[in-house]
Amino acid sequence: MKQPVAILGAGPAGLGAALSLAQRGFPVTVFERNNAVGGNAGSFELAGLRVDYGSHRLHPASDPEVLELIRGLVGDDLLTRPRHGRIRLMGRWLHFPLRAGDLALRVHPRFAVGVALDLARKILPSAPDDQGTFASILERGLGRTICQEFYFPYARKIWGMEPEAISAAQAEKRVSSGSIGKMLKRLVPGGSGSGSSQPKGVFYYPRRGFGQISESLLEAARAAGAEILLEAELKQIAPKATGAGIEFEHDGHLRSMEARHVWSTIPVTALVGLLDPKAPEPVCKAARSLRFRSMLLVYLVLPQDQFTPYDAHYFPGADLHITRLSEPKNYAAVSEPAGRTVLCAELPCQMDDDVWAMSDEALGDLVRDDLGRAGLPRPERLEGVAVRRLPHAYPLYPTGYQTHFDAIDEWLEGIPGLLSFGRQGLFAHDNTHHALYMALAASRCLGDDGSLDQAAWAAERRIFATHVVED
Numbered sequence: 001m002k003q004p005v006a007i008l009g010a011g012p013a014g015l016g017a018a019l020s021l022a023q024r025g026f027p028v029t030v031f032e033r034n035n036a037v038g039g040n041a042g043s044f045e046l047a048g049l050r051v052d053y054g055s056h057r058l059h060p061a062s063d064p065e066v067l068e069l070i071r072g073l074v075g076d077d078l079l080t081r082p083r084h085g086r087i088r089l090m091g092r093w094l095h096f097p098l099r100a101g102d103l104a105l106r107v108h109p110r111f112a113v114g115v116a117l118d119l120a121r122k123i124l125p126s127a128p129d130d131q132g133t134f135a136s137i138l139e140r141g142l143g144r145t146i147c148q149e150f151y152f153p154y155a156r157k158i159w160g161m162e163p164e165a166i167s168a169a170q171a172e173k174r175v176s177s178g179s180i181g182k183m184l185k186r187l188v189p190g191g192s193g194s195g196s197s198q199p200k201g202v203f204y205y206p207r208r209g210f211g212q213i214s215e216s217l218l219e220a221a222r223a224a225g226a227e228i229l230l231e232a233e234l235k236q237i238a239p240k241a242t243g244a245g246i247e248f249e250h251d252g253h254l255r256s257m258e259a260r261h262v263w264s265t266i267p268v269t270a271l272v273g274l275l276d277p278k279a280p281e282p283v284c285k286a287a288r289s290l291r292f293r294s295m296l297l298v299y300l301v302l303p304q305d306q307f308t309p310y311d312a313h314y315f316p317g318a319d320l321h322i323t324r325l326s327e328p329k330n331y332a333a334v335s336e337p338a339g340r341t342v343l344c345a346e347l348p349c350q351m352d353d354d355v356w357a358m359s360d361e362a363l364g365d366l367v368r369d370d371l372g373r374a375g376l377p378r379p380e381r382l383e384g385v386a387v388r389r390l391p392h393a394y395p396l397y398p399t400g401y402q403t404h405f406d407a408i409d410e411w412l413e414g415i416p417g418l419l420s421f422g423r424q425g426l427f428a429h430d431n432t433h434h435a436l437y438m439a440l441a442a443s444r445c446l447g448d449d450g451s452l453d454q455a456a457w458a459a460e461r462r463i464f465a466t467h468v469v470e471d
């Protein structure tokens with residue numbers, strides 16, 4: 001008889017682990033706080049349309065095993081779609097992801113001259129970079145122009161920090177083309193910059209929204225015997241020599257269970273707060289020091305078939321509040337419902353910012369004004385506005401954050417039977433396919449006898465550290 005595993009969180013990481021373990025015959029219980037699965041990668045219905053929590057695509061860079069798992073679950077509903085986005089750079093629209101021809105013809109002349117000068121300067125030897133921040137690494141690799149006009153204002157909006165105050169780790173995780181040379185190579189058709197045979201210019205997307213991935217994982221995990229508890233409020237995790245006691249509230253009752261393993265995919269800071277006995281003060285202090293960026297998602301329901309033919313518009317500029325606008329209907333290429341479309345605007349912020357508490361109506365007006373200022377039609381007639389709030393949208397990487405994370409990580413590693421992984425659990429700015437990779441990796445490391453292969457897990461952690469986020 002295999003020993004029970006408790007999984008905290010039913011986003012892609014938690015559900016992926018639940019499915020894999022349940023298929024191997026482990027008794028699995030998943031605890032999810034929300035009334036639906038999928039976490040930040042979920043979907044919900046709005047005005048007759050399936051919409052996501054901000055723009056979500058499945059990237060061709062997905063690990064083959066992860067892609068096979070998703071294809072097996074979603075089947076023919078997994079569409080291959082051309083990327084059809086636009087970015088507003090210095091008041092001009094460019095195709096996004098960037099294309100060489102488009103860059104040459106449409107970019108603002110000041111931008112083109114700046115990049116050319118930056119390239120010329122790169123031939124000269126440059127001083128060593130001993131600061132090692134997001135700003136210094138990007139400026140060294142990509143030059144001033146791309147940084148000043150694109151990455152730096154975008155960074156200020158997305159993470160709410162000055163680029164000089166952001167850790168070098170953010171540059172490594174976020175910017176896959178580390179130099180102008182590599183970036184330009186990626187733009188040339190057949191260019192070698194991306195160094196892979198993955199299909200380019202496309203993404204995968206489930207017909208019923210990105211959340212269909214998690215919903216299919218849920219169904220399959222349940223069919224394999226996993227118990228998934230929604231609206232479960234965790235109260236306490238008490239590790240013991242041979243497992244852990246878990247206290248939780250579900251269906252209005254305080255309950256408890258014993259598990260040999262606790263696999264947590266909830267925010268690592270929340271996990272620290274749940275553990276009993278309490279973590280030592282330096283670990284609690286480290287947990288208080290780690291911060292997440294939150295996000296408001298403002299959905300406008302419009303009485304028209306389509307707003308634009310683009311899937312997403314990207315707004316790096318400081319002149320607008322929002323960072324991205326997506327039109328969910330265009331992701332799955334659906335035409336229903338006729339005469340109605342929904343826009344989703346992404347507005348990163350902190351939960352103590354005034355904007356977090358603004359009314360739906362005021363946020364709808366803010367987004368409409370932004371669209372007008374961006375040169376898009378300002379939607380005048382609305383059928384409705386809906387707002388969703390993501391408390392944990394992005395892990396924040398100010399310089400020095402790694403020391404805090406390491407203090408927590410080291411302490412958690414010493415607790416037998418406890419693993420923390422997934423985007424929130426490893427405080428990793430990752431894609432869904434990375435979260436699923438972690439889930440499958442954790443399952444690979446667990447022997448049928450219930451023992452965790454620590455060396456194999458350490459090796460997997462080194463692989464996770466190489467994950468680079470795709471936009």
Ligand SMILES: Cc1cc2nc3c(=O)[nH]c(=O)nc-3n(C[C@H](O)[C@H](O)[C@H](O)COP(=O)(O)OP(=O)(O)OC[C@H]3O[C@@H](n4cnc5c(N)ncnc54)[C@H](O)[C@@H]3O)c2cc1C
Nearest residue numbers: 009011012013033039040041054056057422423431432435
């Ligand atoms: C705006 C935005 C756009 C993105 N775009 C893309 C994209 O295009 N492609 C892509 O691949 N990825 C994208 N991502 C990333 C993607 O959303 C994540 O990689 C994915 O959701 C990570 O899955 P996870 O299971 O690790 O974490 P999460 O999805 O965050 O799931 C964690 C789960 O834990 C639950 N939880 C939290 N606290 C508790 C608690 N105390 N008790 C019980 N349950 C709890 C949460 O409710 C949630 O269900 C995007 C993210 C954002 C924010």
